[in-house]
Amino acid sequence: QVQLVESGGGLVQAGGSLRLSCAASARTFRTNAMGWFRQAPEKEREFVAVIWWSGGNTYYTDPVKGRFTISRDNAKNTVYLQMNSLKPEDTAVYYCASTVRVKAGMYRTDDMDYWGKGTPVTVSS
Secondary structure: OOOEEEEOOEEEEOOOOEEEEEEEOOOOOOOOEEEEEEEOOOOOOEEEEEEEOOOOOEEEOHHHOOOEEEEEEHHHOEEEEEEOOOOHHHOEEEEEEEEOOOOOOOOOHHHOOEEOOOEEEEEEO
């Protein structure tokens, strides 16, 4: 089983930056992609970004394109989410997730196999 631990969340002013990290306990053949999702209060969990371990393909939801960057360090089994130009509407709990599935485009929550416990991000106006 893959265990995922997120870190890096916090409080930041609008226009600021944060970098989230997700450390995986082990990378097995059953994990081919890593993603970030977020869930704002009283809203459904939504896709943010995904990266393939092999090849490094990345996909983003439209609201974060040009502001967020997902990256990976294969040697450390760690995925990052660099978030720049943050807006109050980015406020949410951010979850890391892994999956065996590789596909172009956005992922659904039920595409993912393992989840972290989340790290909160609050952007003040």
